[in-house]
Amino acid sequence: xxxxxxxxxxxxxxxxxxxxxxxxxxxxxxxxxxxxxxxxxxxxxxxxxxxxxxxxxxxxxxxxxxxxxxxxxxxxxxxxxxxxxxxxxxxxxxxxxxxxxxxxxxxxxxxxxxxxxxxxxxxxxxxxxxxxxxxxxxxxxxxxxxxxxxxxxxxxxxxxxxxxxxxxxxxxxxxxxxxxxxxxxxxxxxxxxxxxxxxxxxxxxxxxxxxxxxxxxxxxxxxxxxxxxxxxxxxxxxxxxxxxxxxxxxxxxxxxxxxxxxxxxxxxxxxxxxxxxxxxxxxxxxxxxxxxxxxxxxxxxxxxxx
Amino acid sequence: xxxxxxxxxxxxxxxxxxxxxxxxxxxxxxxxxxxxxxxxxxxxxxxxxxxxxxxxxxxxxxxxxxxxxxxxxxxxxxxxxxxxxxxxxxxxxxxxxxxxxxxxxxxxxxxxxxxxxxxxxxxxxxxxxxxxxxxxxxxxxxxxxxxxxxxxxxxxxxxxxxxxxxxxxxxxxxxxxxxxxxxxxxxxxxxxxxxxxxxxxxxxxxxxxxxx
Numbered sequence: 001x002x003x004x005x006x007x008x009x010x011x012x013x014x015x016x017x018x019x020x021x022x023x024x025x026x027x028x029x030x031x032x033x034x035x036x037x038x039x040x041x042x043x044x045x046x047x048x049x050x051x052x053x054x055x056x057x058x059x060x061x062x063x064x065x066x067x068x069x070x071x072x073x074x075x076x077x078x079x080x081x082x083x084x085x086x087x088x089x090x091x092x093x094x095x096x097x098x099x100x101x102x103x104x105x106x107x108x109x110x111x112x113x114x115x116x117x118x119x120x121x122x123x124x125x126x127x128x129x130x131x132x133x134x135x136x137x138x139x140x141x142x143x144x145x146x147x148x149x150x151x152x153x154x155x156x157x158x159x160x161x162x163x164x165x166x167x168x169x170x171x172x173x174x175x176x177x178x179x180x181x182x183x184x185x186x187x188x189x190x191x192x193x194x195x196x197x198x199x200x201x202x203x204x205x206x207x208x209x210x211x212x213x214x215x216x217x218x219x220x221x222x223x224x225x226x227x228x229x230x231x232x233x234x235x236x237x238x239x240x241x242x243x244x245x246x247x248x249x250x251x252x253x254x255x256x257x258x259x260x261x262x263x264x265x266x267x268x269x270x271x272x273x274x275x276x277x278x279x280x281x282x283x284x285x286x287x288x289x290x291x292x293x294x295x296x297x298x299x300x301x302x303x304x305x306x
Numbered sequence: 307x308x309x310x311x312x313x314x315x316x317x318x319x320x321x322x323x324x325x326x327x328x329x330x331x332x333x334x335x336x337x338x339x340x341x342x343x344x345x346x347x348x349x350x351x352x353x354x355x356x357x358x359x360x361x362x363x364x365x366x367x368x369x370x371x372x373x374x375x376x377x378x379x380x381x382x383x384x385x386x387x388x389x390x391x392x393x394x395x396x397x398x399x400x401x402x403x404x405x406x407x408x409x410x411x412x413x414x415x416x417x418x419x420x421x422x423x424x425x426x427x428x429x430x431x432x433x434x435x436x437x438x439x440x441x442x443x444x445x446x447x448x449x450x451x452x453x454x455x456x457x458x459x460x461x462x463x464x465x466x467x468x469x470x471x472x473x474x475x476x477x478x479x480x481x482x483x484x485x486x487x488x489x490x491x492x493x494x495x496x497x498x499x500x501x502x503x504x505x506x507x508x509x510x511x512x513x514x515x516x517x518x
Contacts, residue, residue, distance in 0.1 A: 011480065012456075014435045049504075054436050054458075083329055085458060085502050103324060107502055130358040132432060132460045177434060207434050230430060304436040304456045 012302040013224055014231035015289060017053040017238055018211055019044060021071060022061045028235055029187055035061065038243050042078055047242055049082045051289045052306045056082070057110065057179065057209075057233055060090030061154055072104050079105025089137055089179065090154065098125055102133065110179045112137030113152040116159050116166075119173055126174030135209075136175035138163055140196055141183040148196055155183045164199055171204045178204060179233065182212040187236060189215030189284045197227030209233050216285040217295045224301055234292075241286035313337040313515065314349035316376065318366045320391065321355025322501070326511075329501040333512050343375035351515065352379050356391025360400040360416060360463070363391050364408060373409065380411045385492040385518045390461060393488065393495025397465055412490050414467030419482045429480035432462040439486040439498070441475035446517035447487070447494065448475070450509050457486070457503035457510075464497060492518055 020027050025037040026044045038044070041058075048056055060071050071088055079086060088101050089110035098109050115122050115136060126134045139155050140148040140163040148163035167178055180200050182193035192213045201208040207230035210223045214234045223229045287295075296303050313330065315323050317339045330337045337353070338345075346352055354376060356363050367373045380386045380396075388396045397408045400416035408416070421428045436456045441448050459477070464484035467473065475487035477497075488495040494514060500507035 011429055012435055012437055052504075079325070080328055081332065083325075083332070083502055083508055084504050085460075085499075102322070105325065105328065107322065107325065132357060132434070176432060205430060206432070207430055231435065305438070305454070306456070 011230075012304060013229070013296070014054040014209070015292060015296075015303060016055040016057055016209060016231055016233040017048040017289070018057045018059060018233040018235040019048070019239075020059045020061050020235065021074065023070075024074075026239065027061060028239060029061075038239050041074065044239065044242070045078045045082060048238070048289070049084060051242070052293070052304070053084060053238075053289055054231075054304050055085040055087065057087045057089060058106075060088070062090075072100060075101060075104040075106050087135060087179075089135075094121070095125060095128060098129060098133075102129065108133040108135050108177075110135040110137040112139060112150075113157075115170060115173075116150065116152050116161065119169070122170055122173040122175055126176065131174050131176035131206075134175050135177045135179050136167070136170035137179045137181070138167055138170075138200070139181045139183055140193075140200075142193075142196070148199070151183055155181075155186070163196070164203055167200045167204050171206050175206065177207045177209060177231075179209045179211060181233075185213030186211070188213055189236060191215060191219040192223035192227055192229070192232075194223060194227040197223055197229050201228040201230065207231060211235075217287055217292050220292060221296060221299050221301065224296070225299075237284050237286050238289060240284055241288050311336075311351075312349040313351045313353065314346050315339045315353045315355060316346060316367075316372060316392075317341045318363070318370050318372055320358050320363045320366050321389070322357060322499075323355055325499075326353060326355055326389070326501045329508055329511055330515070333508060333515075335512075335515055341370055341372070343371055346372065346375045346379055347382075349379070349384075351385045351518075352376070352387070354386065354388040354392035354395065356389060356393075356395060357460075358391060360391065360394055360402040360408070361404060361406040363395055364406055367395070367409075377409055377411060380409075380493055383492060385514065386411075386494070387514050387518075388493075388495040389501070390497060390499055393497055394463060394465060396488070396493065396495050397467070400463065402463055411493055412465075412467060412472060412488060412495070413469065414465060414472075416463050417466045418463050419461070419479060419484070421480070423481045427480075433459050433479045433482075435459065436503075437477050437479060437498075439475040439477045441487065445474055445489075447489065447510070447513050449513050449517060451506055455506045457498040457500065457507055459486075459498045461497060465495065494518060 026041040027035040029035040085107040087108040088106040093114040209231040210229035211233035473485040474489040477486040500510040
């Protein structure tokens with residue numbers, strides 16, 4: 001009997017929206033590069049909450065580069081009206097940074113770059129704030145020999161550290177969850193890196209959030225049943241779903257409205273609708289959070305029922 | 307609601323106080339955060355939040371001189387809500403990182419969730435994520451909600467009360483069937499985090515404020 005099915009019956013999985021943020025905008029790139037603005041991040045955050053996301057991860061895309069997190073004001077604003085767990089990633093470098101962002105309204109922080117340079121940050125932070133709010137970020141890229149390496153600085157810098165070894169290390173240090181992103185698959189829509197996810201999930205005792213590559217609901221199902229993911233973080237197929245014009249027949253004239261009716265101030269709808277400006281083949285089957293949940297439940301995967 | 311109605315959130319450096327206050331604010335309910343024993347005793351309702359380990363939590367309550375105030379408040383018959391670790395602290399003892407004495411407001415102890423399942427599989431502990439809670443809808447604490455509603459959990463331990471009649475909502479994780487909400491008269495404990503459990507969580511907080 002296939003073990004994956006009964007496994008998931010007893011343990012609901014989480015559907016998390018991942019929002020990459022630059023300035024006031026929600027952005028999305030391919031393999032951590034080539035960003036496009038999709039609209040105001042704040043509008044999307046409220047929209048994902050209303051639509052039933054289990055959690056939201058806010059990723060400050062340029063924080064590591066500038067050595068600071070720029071989401072303090074943003075989190076302060078959105079957390080007043082969003083009552084699901086909020087995780088902030090990017091540019092978290094010190095106990096003081098964590099203190100500030102938690103006080104602003106985040107429930108957890110994800111740390112990668114700073115933990116590689118200073119692993120004690122994970123142990124100290126989990127002692128001060130509790131393991132439950134310390135998420136270790138791992139951004140893995142496959143090496144020629146088939147092993148995986150952890151990269152830092154938002155997928156810009158290799159570290160020479162084996163990703164599986166590192167996952168065990170951060171859990172020993174006190175991380176309560178792992179946010180695992182495949183750099184090779186991120187933004188491509190060709191599915192999650194199942195091998196990577198399964199390897200990490202089976203080597204640690206804490207939940208693993210799989211991120212990077214979802215192009216369809218089947219991909220999500222696969223990373224849960226075969227990749228043993230405990231949660232999935234999704235960007236493109238949700239964002240593009242909600243960024244669709246209200247009425248596609250009039251997309252040229254109504255192209256600056258979200259389906260939910262909010263204005264996109266900085267959006268680049270043509271780019272979105274032609275999928276990377278026509279450069280890539282269309283590989284994304286956009287879906288709403290509710291539709292994905294219904295699909296997973298039909299496949300006997302327990303998840304949050306609203 | 308009476309404008310002079312005072313809802314205190316106990317600050318003992320162990321909880322996400324502000325998210326609870328934000329949730330109440332969204333419901334139009336005023337609350338204040340306090341470390342002062344007299345202010346706690348003079349309140350109409352008290353919320354005891356909490357994240358982290360049991361021993362640290364109790365030590366911190368004691369160090370701030372709040373242990374007796376919370377106990378006295380609870381035994382006065384006024385409504386007290388413990389959230390997550392705040393619920394566990396209501397019990398007599400816990401075995402998390404050694405034996406620790408709790409507030410002893412509700413008879414029973416705190417035990418670890420089991421990782422092993424009867425079918426040989428293992429679940430991951432801590433239990434992190436949304437899970438369904440089952441309850442009797444006639445309890446005014448659950449007004450407007452359906453049994454089977456989902457809320458957000460984040461815990462490795464759960465309560466084991468001497469009297470399981472105190473369990474007014476239950477949940478299951480792997481082979482663990484555990485107490486999600488405990489109630490002894492007007493003392494309530496929620497193992498999950500209502501303040502980050504979406505509209506259902508807000509409703510539970512609202513019900514505690516208006517119906518208990």
